[in-house]
Amino acid sequence: MNQKGRGLEILINEKQDGQWLFSVLKTALKASKPVIQDWMSHQQIKVNHESVLNNMIVKKGDRVFIDLQESEASSVIPEYGELDILYEDNHMLIVNKPAGIATHPNEDGQTGTLANLIAYHYQINGETCKVRHVHRLDQDTSGAIVFAKHRLAHAILDQQLEKKTLKRTYTAIAEGKLRTKKGTINSPIGRDRSHPTRRRVSPGGQTAVTHFKVMASNAKERLSLVELELETGRTHQIRVHLASLGHPLTGDSLYGGGSKRLNRQALHANKVQAVHPITDELIVAEAPFPADMKNLCRTYFS
DSSP: OEEETTEEEEEOOTTTTTOBHHHHHHHHHOOOHHHHHHHHHTTOEEETTEEOOSOOBOOTTOEEEEEOOOOOOOSSOOOOOOOOEEEEOSSEEEEEEOTTSOSSOSSTTOOSSHHHHHHHHHHHTTOOOOOEESSOOOTTOEEEEEEESSHHHHHHHHHHHHHTOSEEEEEEEEESOOSSSEEEEEOOEEEOTTSSSOEEEOTTSBOOEEEEEEEEEETTTTEEEEEEEESSOOTTHHHHHHHHTTOOBTTOGGGTOOOSSOSSOOEEEEEEEEEOTTTOOEEEEEOOOOHHHHHHHHHHHO
């Protein structure tokens, strides 16, 4: 498989000779049947320079080209703003989200989100792809978020998220001193029926697993610097899990954290690690701390 501009080319070999095109694409590209059918409906697949509209038998020496560039109109309104880009190529984008903005719009026409800024970034760079987030961060959480630039990348990165090979590491400042230096919180999370946005540990909730390690502590101020890795991605997962242990994040008033040091939850997604959906290269992107978290760490843990 070779990259050609914004597309991919496969030269059919002896092993693939006589196979159905769908089977070759599923094996070589990890493409799902819906993705392949979508390519066909948009005439994005060519065999020996001829557009393919139906599944077919391929022969040794055939050249299969998939145009990954999409011309699908995005519903997200482009909006100018600064982006802190950690990694970008034709297939994926990793951005350091500032605290205080949502990841994506929740209704048509909404602006002021990270997705709006990315839509503008695509527009000025001549890219017509939709804004496809692979995972999200809470509005007041800062840090690294992965976006896919086309259907195939999105599907593969989604699979990595599901199989837990797309790893997300967070740094948090929690109140109090945790009982153990490291461990795993395996407690299901569900909605809190007494509050419209809050979540809680609930036996009937969705499986939620968080691994944690205490990096430093300040006994006088009763604060702990904690590194966390998510195995699942439930809404407010880190915030709920640490609060359930009696150690809410400082600044997290929704879950009982004090607000005298910070006016948002002290949570930053400092690193994401993923296998590139096309090249299989290991991509590691680290997001530097925003000023407020950096100041807290310098003040209480230096």
